[in-house]
Amino acid sequence: MSAAMSSVGPERGASLRLLIWTPLAAAGLLAALLTGRPELVVLAGPFAVTLVAGVALIGRPEFSCRVEMDADRVLQGDTVQAIVHLTSSVDLPRVEILLGVPIGLSVARENSPPNVLPRVLPPGRWFSRHRTEPTAAAAATALPLRADAERSPEWRLRADRWGAFQVGPVTVRAHDPGGLLVWTATCGQPQRLRALPSAGTLAALVQPHQTLVTAGNVVDRTKGEGIEFADVRPFRVGDRPRAVNWRSTARRGALWVNERYSERNADIVLFLDSFVDKDMVAAPGLDRSVRAACSLAAAYLQHRDRVGVIDLGGLRWLTPGMGQAALYRVIDVLVSATPLQTEADRPVRLFPHYLLPARALVIALTPLLDERVDEALFELRRRRADLIVIEVDPEEGVIEPSGPLGSLAGRLWRLERDRRRHVLEGLGAVVIRWRRSEPLAHIMREVDRSRRRLAR
């Protein structure tokens, strides 16, 4: 989890000492000449000597640096160790090392080396103009660096939220021995870190109405080779002897065999709504949606089903696949989902046809706030897709507007969402509202019950 050392020549800048000492020394010595007072030479002399000695000690450094992490995937809430390896071509008494930590990660104070004191700082206090992305915290320390001797300060970073992050690059600011010049460089290849949502386990899953022809764990309606008993019938040429039901055979005086339901797998498409309104800072419920989608993907893949993903807002997708590799790909797509504010249309036809197989079970996770999502869901239903809509309740966290007008606006908003829900239900989709307090397993049981009711 580390890149090769990258070497950079730094930019040179003047330190505070150079900027303050130079006019002081010049003015003091000039005043001494004009007034003829030796005391002024005594007062200005140290500043002048410091400057001259400092200039004599100047050496242009060259830095080699790389960022190393002990993992590239962690679970949300877990920590990962980040190490910065840094060498310099000359001796430097004070080198400030700042590792950019993106929003969503924080510097964990515990388990840090005793002589390195990472500080969590508010955004915006980043001294370097080399910043490449917003940083929430900086893992920073200042230490001496001897020529060609590597120093490796390390920090533990905690994944506060799920997502795909880039840790680095490193900004290095070095002070020369005389304290006159400051050398600044940005180096080190940023390292990718994926924080996976802490997915819960689901005991029961919603079975799709239709299955594929390949073997899986879903009990199909068709009879074939499986485990679940379906019926008995008279023996036919080609039936296996072990299928003979001896009790029925004895009762009826002819050979009868057991019939079983075949077990197939299915295509599951997880449909993620990451749209955000222009007045909102975060997509409502996206965090819960992603965690739920990860749980569903893990559970369905464990049942040997094929799972695909559509991120409608970000226009990212993944064709259905199966196995552990598919799980990683699905999670990669899911954790890369970010709240997206766009006015662009997102009709279903934008997605390739193989992404939505005819027999697929589509599970949509959406707060039902965006008309484009409604249109996409209507379109899916018109195509007779087996559709489940889990409405991630957006009302929690919403501040109810005050006053009669605000209350009226709130009511209208809820009525509009009710209307959308009823339209979807009218089209035959199962729509279940998911409140924050409810576990996903409970929602899946409710979905299952609703589908059974609809089937009757």
Added chain:
Amino acid sequence: MTGATALVIGVVLAAVPLSAGRAVGGLQAIAGLAGLIALLVGLAGWPAGIGLSVAALATGYTLGVAGRVGADPTAPVEAAGLVLMAELAVWSLEARSLAPDTREVLAWRLRRLAVVVAGTITLGALVVAVSDLPAHSGAPLGAVGAASAVAVLSLAAIGLYRATASRR
């Protein structure tokens, strides 16, 4: 901590010249006050204030020794105080960086301070001693002066060359 220490040193440097009770005491008080205000401004985040503070406090001191015959023997101590105050004030500003100093860097800073203060007192004592020599010391003293000027220019040239040249 470093900022507060710099301020305390500044107060002492502003107050000491006043204790002599000279005729220019009013001007010294104004210079001292201006020096302290400039130091506060410098510590608040305007680095030029540190330079102005040193200049103002040095002016207050010089007003006290103006007209005196021969060099003031306490000048090296005054110079050490000014250098110490300026170094601590700059340290205070540098300490506001995101990166906290490790113990090794703290030790280097303290060593550097000690060397600078000791060097200031030594150099000051030397200047005071040289200034007490007879005015017409002849060619040897002139030669020392010329050699010093050449040495300073050479060091400056070397430093600039090193700062601009890439690694060979």
